[in-house]
Structures are given as structure tokens and as C-alpha cells.
Amino acid sequence: MIRIAHISDTHITGESAYKGYAYDLIVNDVNRGNFDFVIHTGDVTNQGLREEYERASYELKKIQKPLVVIPGNHDVRNVGYTLFEKFIGPLNGVYEFKDGVVIWVDSTIPDLSDGRIGGHKFRWLKAKLEEYSDRKFKIVASHHHLVPLPDTGRERNVLYNAGDVLDLLLRHEVNLYTCGHKHVPNVYRVEDLVVDNAGCTSCRKTRKGDVNSYNVITLHDDGRVEVRIRRVTGDELRKEHQPIKPKIFVPTGKRLLRIVQMSESNISDRIYFRRKILENVVRTINEKLKPDLVIHNGDVVDMGIERYYERAYEFYERIKAPKLVVPGHNDITYLGYDLFLEYFGEPEIIETRGFTFIPVISAQYETPIGVVGRIGQRKLAERLEDYRESFTVVVLHHNIVPIPRSREVGFLEDAGDVLRTLTAGEANLVLTGHGGNSFGVKVEKTPIVNAGAVSWELHRNPFGNSFNLIEVYRDMVVVFEVQATWGSGRLLGIWKIKGPFSP
The missing domain is CATH 3.60.21.10 (Metallo-dependent phosphatases)
Incomplete structure (x- = not known):
């Protein structure tokens, strides 16, 4: 000792x-x-x-x-x-x-x-x-x-x-x-x-x-x-x-839920938007993956102007699965705040089959710096407590933990307090989407997964444009990163589930 x-x-x-x-x-x-x-x-x-x-x-x-x-x-x-x-x-x-x-x-x-x-x-x-x-x-x-x-x-x-x-x-x-x-x-x-x-x-x-x-x-x-x-x-x-032993897990039992997680589509008429890649992703979701829910963690459009929102709406209306979209900082530039509500609506809590998806708005006007705020943190803590008997998934744009290949300048200015709220409330899963790179770690009992850029050329991911495929079993969560062009995948993380979850 x-x-x-x-x-x-x-x-x-x-x-x-x-x-x-x-x-x-x-x-x-x-x-x-x-x-x-x-x-x-x-x-x-x-x-x-x-x-x-x-x-x-x-x-x-x-x-x-x-x-x-x-x-x-x-x-x-x-x-x-x-x-x-x-x-x-x-x-x-x-x-x-x-x-x-x-x-x-x-x-x-x-x-x-x-x-x-x-x-x-x-x-x-x-x-x-x-x-x-x-x-x-x-x-x-x-x-x-x-x-x-x-x-x-x-x-x-x-x-x-x-x-x-x-x-x-x-x-x-x-x-x-x-x-x-x-x-x-x-x-x-x-x-x-x-x-x-x-x-x-x-x-x-x-x-x-x-x-x-x-x-x-x-x-x-x-x-x-x-x-x-x-x-x-x-x-x-x-x-x-106590050290984690063993460190390799194998899911058991029936898969309970499949989620597609994406971020930073940044739909626009700029050359950095890869339209064909996004079309391929939408087709893959509908024809092959057939998820129970699609989550977009923000930056749906490159700028908050009407023609970009019109195109974004056309893209995501093609997805047959239910969707939960939270705004990113790009989405609420210019007239984007009003346009987001007009085209995608106010993000609301989704309850399905023992799962509860809790959206959190972290984006602010005209800045990449996000904030949840003290009132937002209290509401989040209350919701985690209210839905403690279900599997809670918190969805927001800004990354909570730092991600590789990104200069960390505190993009969520109250990240420390938000992380404490999430871990103290034992959120079962947290999904974020800022920074252009995929990453997943478990902090305390809470896995936190960041999505890379699904169709924006200016990203930080050596794997290329990608989205995440999340599969929830009774005893664990498995996350794969899927390359958006070729469909090849790699394991991003696998974590055991502990707690009162019983769908």
C-alpha cells in the first residue's frame, strides 16, 4: 500500500x-x-x-x-x-x-x-x-x-x-x-x-x-x-x-433500443456541405439501420437563414424514424432562433418503452460558447429525479468533456456544474455534438458520447464524416461510429448499465 x-x-x-x-x-x-x-x-x-x-x-x-x-x-x-x-x-x-x-x-x-x-x-x-x-x-x-x-x-x-x-x-x-x-x-x-x-x-x-x-x-x-x-x-x-474487471464486455439478451446520433450536418450552399454524403446517411438510416429514434445534436444548418432551413427540413423529413433535434450555435445565428422553432419545433421530452430523452438547450446567440445556466441546471436535476425509474438520456449540443483534436477553450462555460448535475443525477447516457470529432467516455456512472460531423467538410475526425449508432441492452450500452460515406464502423465505447432501469 x-x-x-x-x-x-x-x-x-x-x-x-x-x-x-x-x-x-x-x-x-x-x-x-x-x-x-x-x-x-x-x-x-x-x-x-x-x-x-x-x-x-x-x-x-x-x-x-x-x-x-x-x-x-x-x-x-x-x-x-x-x-x-x-x-x-x-x-x-x-x-x-x-x-x-x-x-x-x-x-x-x-x-x-x-x-x-x-x-x-x-x-x-x-x-x-x-x-x-x-x-x-x-x-x-x-x-x-x-x-x-x-x-x-x-x-x-x-x-x-x-x-x-x-x-x-x-x-x-x-x-x-x-x-x-x-x-x-x-x-x-x-x-x-x-x-x-x-x-x-x-x-x-x-x-x-x-x-x-x-x-x-x-x-x-x-x-x-x-x-x-x-x-x-x-x-x-x-x-x-475499484478497477474495472473484465474490461471486455459482451451484450446479453434482447436489444432494447437503437439510436442514430448525428451532429453538424451544417446544411447550406457552401462547398463545405457534403450533400451526397448526407443523402447517403438518410438512405442508410431508412433502409438498413431502421432505428427507434434519430437524434441530431445541433448545427443542423450552417447559418440561421430561411433557405438553409428549408433544405434542412426537406432532408430530415425523409427520415422515417421519430426524431429529436436540439439547436447548435450555428442554428440560432441571424433569424435562426425563430426559424428553428418554425421548422423543427421546441425540443420536448420523449418517453418511450422505459426510456426518457431529456433535451437541454445550451446554444446562445452569435457565439460558439454555450451555457445551460443555473435555472437550466436546476430543471435538469429535477427532471433526472422525476424520471429516475426510467433510462434517462440527456441530449444537448455542447460537449461536456473535452474531445481529442479540438482546442478546448471551455465551449460550455458552466460545464463543471452541468457535469456534476449529470453525474449526481446518475443520467444513464449523455449525447453531445460539438467539436467535429466523435468521442466517448464514462464519467462516474454516466457514459458521455460526442458525435462527429455527419456532412461538414471542416471536421477534426481522421475517420471522416460519421454518425454514431447506439444500441441499448438490458445490461450495457454499445456505441459504434459509422463512416458516413462507406458505412464501415468501429467500436467507440461499450459500458455496463447499473441502476434502476427496467423497461
Whole structure:
């Protein structure tokens, strides 16, 4: 068994932002505990100034355990990254321990709050994961958070390439990702990866009236990862993840529902709209797939003008199956808000055969940035509770989790709070459609599936234009991505179903 103390965001400085007594309380607690080592995930200092680094060097020496320290965005202000190397240590590195390894990587961008693990550092991280692939426990540590966090206000400052990093960690079976940055303690399970966010150890800037805290990580011999959020008040919140075994599932019983999920048709008269591909998709849906429901996750048209809506309506009227269409940001540009309602109507809850489809409007006028809003989140939570006895599918345009090959700039500005609503309400499935690439992961008990662009040339998917075929069985959900031109498919995800669902 390995025990790790995870601290973050100390913001050591002589100014009023730093709470020295909180730092000493937590350090004393760590020193008295039976920890094997300590990880500090950045923002050691407040402004990256020399006097702060001198003070930080003194304060860090109080920790009487092996210590791994990662730079944060505050540390690299004022060219502080050179001082970090002088007073603290390397910006990137590897720490080996019994049966495991910590690979830490600098995610900062000088003088910006945003983060990035790109270019050379991404390739270096990939090489290190391959080098230590035989280790039982693989930990990656960085400053910036990987998935959206609740209680952070407007969702920003994630890694620009969070989707690529998340995909890399999942492919290399990393057990744990540790980070800080937003002063919010939080733990999520993403597939078999535990994402561990520490709150702030000794900064006055806490969220929602919270207090200072640190996380206690325990790696058990049987592969379990346990995280305790330990506050200076003595309160603790414990979460534990049991590794998924086996990782290959076979559906059993009769298929209960078949869904076709698509997005970003972007119907228009521009050359980027691939009309013949969409015609082929409509024909495939009607003649071969014959789904129970077709879901379009937005960006039906390229611009909200009448002739584009007329063409879109003609296309989708050909589909014989029932349809649920939610607007994307392109759909409500210009007169699109009114035109969407005129041609497709207000998206409404659909109940069928023990399934409940809950549409959520996230698009805003004239911007790709989406929002559900506090009122929308409350309504969503109420609906998930109202339909708890059925299989709940939440449908919206903007992606909740970052997707590969897309620059993540927080396209859903309240993604952290929305993700908490979805996972706390144990939504059985979430379907999104922003970003031009297909991707699927399970966060806690909720699979989240993003559709690629079905007929728009400007996409980010090496598989080409595509749509998703979703099949629900009594014990699991299976998702295939279908290439829109040739009809070839590949498995996007397969997840076991747990909960009260009984159609």
C-alpha cells in the first residue's frame, strides 16, 4: 500500500493572500502521517517573484517527506519558471516508487492562466508512459485540470489540448491524474482513470466559502485507488475506485433500443456541405439501420437563414424514424432562433418503452460558447429525479468533456456544474455534438458520447464524416461510429448499465 499527500495552490507570499497558519497545520498533519511521499501540483508562489521563491524554498523544507513539485500558472508569472528551476527543481520529471511512477509535466503558459501540454511535452509524456508501461501504478501530475470542475464560476483555464491528453492517459491505462489550479477539491472517475483535484492548501481564495484542504491518496495492493479530501476543519470526504474487471464486455439478451446520433450536418450552399454524403446517411438510416429514434445534436444548418432551413427540413423529413433535434450555435445565428422553432419545433421530452430523452438547450446567440445556466441546471436535476425509474438520456449540443483534436477553450462555460448535475443525477447516457470529432467516455456512472460531423467538410475526425449508432441492452450500452460515406464502423465505447432501469 502506498499513501500520498496531495497539496496544491499554496500561493506562498508575504502578502495577505497567503495563510501561513493553514500551511503549517496541513504540513504538520502530513509530517505526522504515514505518507510515502508528497505531490504539490503547483502555484507554490503567488506572483513568481524572487522574494516569494526564497520564502517558498524555506517553507517547502518544512515537509519531512519526499516531495514532487509541479509549476503552476502563478509560478511562471514574471519569468518565474527560471526561478522555479533554481529554487525548487525541474519543470518536468519522473519519480519512481514501489510498483509505480509519478510523471510530472509542466502545463503552464507564461503570463496566462490557461494551460497546455503540447508539442515536445506531449511527445515526452507519451514516451515516458511507454517507458514505464509495466508499472502497476502510473500517476501523471500537472497543474491544470483535465475535466470540468464544479463551483468554479465560468469554466475556463483548462488545458487547451485536454481532449488529447485525456485520450493519451486512457490509452496508456494511467491510474491517477493529479492536479490543482481552481482551488476546488474534487474527485471523478473517468473510465479506469481517477482524476484527483486538490483544493488550495494555504490561499485565502477559496470557493463558495470553503476552507483550506489537501487530499490523501491511497494506492491499495489490489489496484484500488482511494482519495480522501481532508479539510483543516477535520471534515473528510472519501471516494474509492475499484478497477474495472473484465474490461471486455459482451451484450446479453434482447436489444432494447437503437439510436442514430448525428451532429453538424451544417446544411447550406457552401462547398463545405457534403450533400451526397448526407443523402447517403438518410438512405442508410431508412433502409438498413431502421432505428427507434434519430437524434441530431445541433448545427443542423450552417447559418440561421430561411433557405438553409428549408433544405434542412426537406432532408430530415425523409427520415422515417421519430426524431429529436436540439439547436447548435450555428442554428440560432441571424433569424435562426425563430426559424428553428418554425421548422423543427421546441425540443420536448420523449418517453418511450422505459426510456426518457431529456433535451437541454445550451446554444446562445452569435457565439460558439454555450451555457445551460443555473435555472437550466436546476430543471435538469429535477427532471433526472422525476424520471429516475426510467433510462434517462440527456441530449444537448455542447460537449461536456473535452474531445481529442479540438482546442478546448471551455465551449460550455458552466460545464463543471452541468457535469456534476449529470453525474449526481446518475443520467444513464449523455449525447453531445460539438467539436467535429466523435468521442466517448464514462464519467462516474454516466457514459458521455460526442458525435462527429455527419456532412461538414471542416471536421477534426481522421475517420471522416460519421454518425454514431447506439444500441441499448438490458445490461450495457454499445456505441459504434459509422463512416458516413462507406458505412464501415468501429467500436467507440461499450459500458455496463447499473441502476434502476427496467423497461
